[in-house]
Amino acid sequence: MAVKAILDxxxxxxxxxxxxxxxxxxxxSELLYKAGYVSDIDGxxxxxxxxxxxxxxxIGNHVAIPHGKSDFVKKVGIAxxxxxxxxxxxxxxxxxxxxxxxxxxxxxxxxxxxHLKLLSELAGKLGNEQTMEKLEACKNFSDLTKAFE
Amino acid sequence: xxxxxxxxxxxxxxxxxxxxxxxxxxxREMGDEIKIETQGSIGIENALTPEDIAEADVVIIxxxxxxxxxxxxxxxxxxxxxxxxxxxxxxxxxxxxxxxER
Numbered sequence: 701m702a703v704k705a706i707l708d709x710x711x712x713x714x715x716x717x718x719x720x721x722x723x724x725x726x727x728x729s730e731l732l733y734k735a736g737y738v739s740d741i742d743g744x745x746x747x748x749x750x751x752x753x754x755x756x757x758x759i760g761n762h763v764a765i766p767h768g769k770s771d772f773v774k775k776v777g778i779a780x781x782x783x784x785x786x787x788x789x790x791x792x793x794x795x796x797x798x799x800x801x802x803x804x805x806x807x808x809x810x811x812x813x814x815h816l817k818l819l820s821e822l823a824g825k826l827g828n829e830q831t832m833e834k835l836e837a838c839k840n841f842s843d844l845t846k847a848f849e
Numbered sequence: 850x851x852x853x854x855x856x857x858x859x860x861x862x863x864x865x866x867x868x869x870x871x872x873x874x875x876x877r878e879m880g881d882e883i884k885i886e887t888q889g890s891i892g893i894e895n896a897l898t899p900e901d902i903a904e905a906d907v908v909i910i911x912x913x914x915x916x917x918x919x920x921x922x923x924x925x926x927x928x929x930x931x932x933x934x935x936x937x938x939x940x941x942x943x944x945x946x947x948x949x950e951r
Binding site: 793813828 | 859860862863864865866867868869870871874887889890891894913932935936
């Protein structure tokens with residue numbers, strides 16, 4: 701299976717409106733809830749912030765990868781949001797972010813190995829400079845799938 | 850230079866794999882050969898073989914969790930937190946060169 705198989709239009713918004721970190725994570729969590737990836741928005745958001753308190757998720761180049769391992773995740777997924785404005789976020793390059801990849805991972809992931817593997821491959825691509833340049837130019841879902849090909 | 854290494858973060862979901870990619874990119878840019886084993890939530894991937902380790906000039910362990918180092922006896926081992934790779938993988942590779950050439 702290709703990495704792009706894990707991308708789901710339902711949980712991607714490249715014209716996201718969010719003022720701050722809290723509202724961005726909440727907005728993406730709501731998308732995940734509506735699309736059936738998570739069972740409880742508040743519970744999931746809380747677990748994402750537990751991970752946030754453990755270390756930096758701003759990976760540089762204005763990208764952040766918050767991730768929640770949570771009992772409220774029904775299936776592995778990744779919500780993606782891009783804002784026009786920059787959002788203050790703890791980052792390795794000390795810059796704010798405008799591209800947010802919210803990873804949803806179930807606490808018990810024994811049956812999710814295939815999807816977790818895709819998630820790890822996608823994460824790997826975020827460490828690749830060429831992919832990051834392509835991402836910056838993405839305008840829509842189809843661009844995004846190409847960037848991850 | 851031949852580099853082998855391990856990346857591992859606490860959750861084992863994202864940083865482990867990003868750090869692998871960053872180290873590989875930085876090493877290749879400097880003309881090094883590199884192989885990185887990931888120890889994440891899906892277990893060990895791209896596992897280092899005894900041959901990989903025997904041929905390596907140096908071992909880089911970028912981890913926020915405990916990693917067994919028995920396999921690397923006799924090799925120079927550089928241990929760093931994964932955040933250093935996330936901040937500057939190129940810096941890590943450069944420092945590795947400096948250390949070995951000393």
